[in-house]
Amino acid sequence: MIHLSAITRTFHMGDQVVNALSDINLHIASGEYVSIMGPSGSGKSTLLNIIGLLDRPDSGRYELDDRLITDLPETEQAQIRREKIGFVFQSFHLIPRLTAAENIELPLVLSGIPPEQRQIRVNDALQAFELKQRASHRPAELSGGQRQRVAIARATIMRPSVILADEPTGNLDHQIGAEVMALLENLHHGGTTLIVVTHDRELGARAHRQIAMRDGKILTDQTDDAG
Amino acid sequence: MTLVDTLQTSFKTVVSYRVRSLLIILAMALGVAAVVVLTALGDGARQYVINQFSSIGTNLLVVLPGRAETSGSFLGAVLGQTPRDLTLKDAQLLGRLPQVRRYAPLNVGAAELSGANRLREVTVLGSNADLIPIRHMKLAQGGFLAHGTERNAQIVLGAKIANEFFPRSQAIGQRVRLGDSRFIVSGVLAAQGESMGFNTDEIVIIPIDYAQAMFNTTSLFRILIEAKSHNVIEPAKQAILAALKQSHDGEEDITVITQDAILATFDRILHTMTLAVAGIAAISLIVAGILVMNVMLVAVNQRTAEIGLLKAIGATSRDIRRLFFAEAVWLSFAGAILGFLLGQSGSLMLRLAYPQLPAWAPAWASIAGILVALITGVLACLWPASQAARLDAVKALSKR
Ligand SMILES: Nc1ncnc2c1ncn2[C@@H]1O[C@H](COP(=O)(O)OP(=O)(O)OP(=O)(O)O)[C@@H](O)[C@H]1O
Numbered sequence: 047m048i049h050l051s052a053i054t055r056t057f058h059m060g061d062q063v064v065n066a067l068s069d070i071n072l073h074i075a076s077g078e079y080v081s082i083m084g085p086s087g088s089g090k091s092t093l094l095n096i097i098g099l100l101d102r103p104d105s106g107r108y109e110l111d112d113r114l115i116t117d118l119p120e121t122e123q124a125q126i127r128r129e130k131i132g133f134v135f136q137s138f139h140l141i142p143r144l145t146a147a148e149n150i151e152l153p154l155v156l157s158g159i160p161p162e163q164r165q166i167r168v169n170d171a172l173q174a175f176e177l178k179q180r181a182s183h184r185p186a187e188l189s190g191g192q193r194q195r196v197a198i199a200r201a202t203i204m205r206p207s208v209i210l211a212d213e214p215t216g217n218l219d220h221q222i223g224a225e226v227m228a229l230l231e232n233l234h235h236g237g238t239t240l241i242v243v244t245h246d247r248e249l250g251a252r253a254h255r256q257i258a259m260r261d262g263k264i265l266t267d268q269t270d271d272a273g
Numbered sequence: 274m275t276l277v278d279t280l281q282t283s284f285k286t287v288v289s290y291r292v293r294s295l296l297i298i299l300a301m302a303l304g305v306a307a308v309v310v311l312t313a314l315g316d317g318a319r320q321y322v323i324n325q326f327s328s329i330g331t332n333l334l335v336v337l338p339g340r341a342e343t344s345g346s347f348l349g350a351v352l353g354q355t356p357r358d359l360t361l362k363d364a365q366l367l368g369r370l371p372q373v374r375r376y377a378p379l380n381v382g383a384a385e386l387s388g389a390n391r392l393r394e395v396t397v398l399g400s401n402a403d404l405i406p407i408r409h410m411k412l413a414q415g416g417f418l419a420h421g422t423e424r425n426a427q428i429v430l431g432a433k434i435a436n437e438f439f440p441r442s443q444a445i446g447q448r449v450r451l452g453d454s455r456f457i458v459s460g461v462l463a464a465q466g467e468s469m470g471f472n473t474d475e476i477v478i479i480p481i482d483y484a485q486a487m488f489n490t491t492s493l494f495r496i497l498i499e500a501k502s503h504n505v506i507e508p509a510k511q512a513i514l515a516a517l518k519q520s521h522d523g524e525e526d527i528t529v530i531t532q533d534a535i536l537a538t539f540d541r542i543l544h545t546m547t548l549a550v551a552g553i554a555a556i557s558l559i560v561a562g563i564l565v566m567n568v569m570l571v572a573v574n575q576r577t578a579e580i581g582l583l584k585a586i587g588a589t590s591r592d593i594r595r596l597f598f599a600e601a602v603w604l605s606f607a608g609a610i611l612g613f614l615l616g617q618s619g620s621l622m623l624r625l626a627y628p629q630l631p632a633w634a635p636a637w638a639s640i641a642g643i644l645v646a647l648i649t650g651v652l653a654c655l656w657p658a659s660q661a662a663r664l665d666a667v668k669a670l671s672k673r
């Protein structure tokens with residue numbers, strides 16, 4: 047479903063040129079569980095952002111579900127983000143003045159789904175992520191694990207086909223991180239494509255396919271036969 | 274994102290930044306309130322002056338001796354000429370003009386009034402019976418020079434004087450002495466209070482012949498003319514000028530002032546003043562608009578990460594622009610409404626404090642105040658909103 051060919055992304059910092067991604071070729075099939083690892087600055091986040099349509103490559107082709115994405119206008123890219131892609135970030139990125147339920151509801155609001163339906167779906171999500179008691183709490187009143195659960199609930203409320211997680215456990219302790227990973231893997235078992243960027247070898251090893259990056263290039267790309 | 278959701282979401286944002294929102298709303302409100310109160314004051318003053326001026330008569334023309342032009346009187350002074358006096362004959366001549374409904378010759382002086390063991394100095398008006406209706410004066414009791422009594426030594430007392438001299442007994446029919454002459458009280462004016470700096474409660478009115486004898490003069494201070502209708506005020510003025518020019522050997526040595534012209538002048542001046550004051554107040558709205566712009570720019574900066582997140586979960590640039598836009602609309606809307614209410618209650622307090630002053634803000638001022646507030650608020654937001662919409666999602670997200 048995800049098809050990247052000859053993707054490059056270059057940043058210019060003054061006279062310095064940073065090749066964040068150079069000539070990336072990558073194919074990820076629907077329902078895969080992929081981890082991306084590599085040292086800091088190797089281009090993992092940049093790759094994820096391009097897959098998630100938050101960033102545009104300088105050159106190369108990107109096809110998502112057999113549709114050439116690279117040159118789509120902004121509004122259509124936004125629609126694809128809304129409907130097909132769920133983002134989970136290291137720093138949760140919850141809106142502080144909204145309650146847990148309202149944060150989860152946000153993508154539904156952006157899609158113009160009527161309030162009654164939103165209510166039902168948010169309630170289901172709160173139930174599924176064990177956040178029922180925290181529904182009307184603001185992010186500041188939640189623990190890190192709860193915040194990430196809210197973020198995952200928000201990322202999945204539109205039932206996207208791909209979940210992109212950029213170091214989802216980076217701000218959580220080991221135990222809670224493992225719980226959050228279990229939640230994400232659960233989504234994968236439900237059929238969602240899961241792409242996780244992580245520094246944690248142990249977590250990365252849980253993915254069926256492990257991609258290692260360095261200096262904007264894919265170093266290795268291994269798929270476990272088992273799983 | 275639907276319009277209702279956009280409005281609701283931005284409303285929640287406005288509510289959650291309580292202090293910030295209240296400050297902007299207050300700034301907007303004060304601007305609108307200033308427009309409303311100041312125009313209420315200006316228009317109230319205009320109404321007040323016009324009411325006062327209207328109350329002194331209807332379709333009134335005033336004839337006075339001398340030319341109003343400075344050059345004329347200057348030349349007259351240089352040549353040692355004094356303008357020809359107005360006489361009773363002139364007044365009678367004017368009374369016969371077809372455009373004139375009635376006329377009242379007028380002499381003014383001061384004399385001592387005595388009677389009922391009291392003595393005081395009073396302002397004396399000498400005139401005829403028509404003075405009362407022409408000047409819109411009202412008699413509380415009795416009459417003045419009713420038909421067949423034109424030559425009688427009658428006197429009309431102002432309300433306060435009647436009360437001072439005859440507090441317990443009926444004033445009508447009492448004998449009083451004014452200067453060296455005796456008069457019979459024929460009427461008492463209704464209390465009117467001060468109007469145009471002239472208190473009719475403390476005057477007395479006597480027939481013009483007696484006044485001229487008392488003050489030893491044959492000339493008149495003024496002739497008051499009431500035109501037959503509003504339409505003939507100007508023709509009446511021309512006729513008066515022509516008639517008196519003819520009887521004064523071809524010299525135009527009088528001035529005719531119409532109440533209408535004075536009213537129009539006051540109306541114009543005070544209306545312009547109200548406009549000017551409204552304009553000055555509106556400047557404070559522009560200042561409030563700049564405040565809104567500043568606050569919205571800060572908000573965009575503060576909420577950069579949030580904007581990035583919204584983009585990540587699928588908001589379009591349009592959604593984001595509209596969200597910030599709606600926020601500014603809410604703020605200016607609330608400010609405009611609050612300001613309108615503040616301004617109206619301010620005007621109400623003015624009216625309570627000064628009952629003579631009809632301090633109602635004109636509708637155009639209230640509407641303009643609210644519109645200017647909304648428009649500046651919305652304009653002030655265009656730039657911050659487009660800044661927000663233009664933010665690069667990745668950079669926005671990476672900002673802590
Ligand atoms: N907006 C930007 N402007 C300039 N340079 C950038 C920008 N974003 C990324 N880079 C550079 O591109 C390279 C890749 O960055 P990227 O964020 O993808 O790395 P990463 O693998 O996610 O690193 P980390 O593990 O630290 O998150 C880095 O050298 C980074 O400095």
Ligand SMILES: [Mg+2]
Pocket residue numbers: 090091092212
């Ligand atoms: Mg990164």
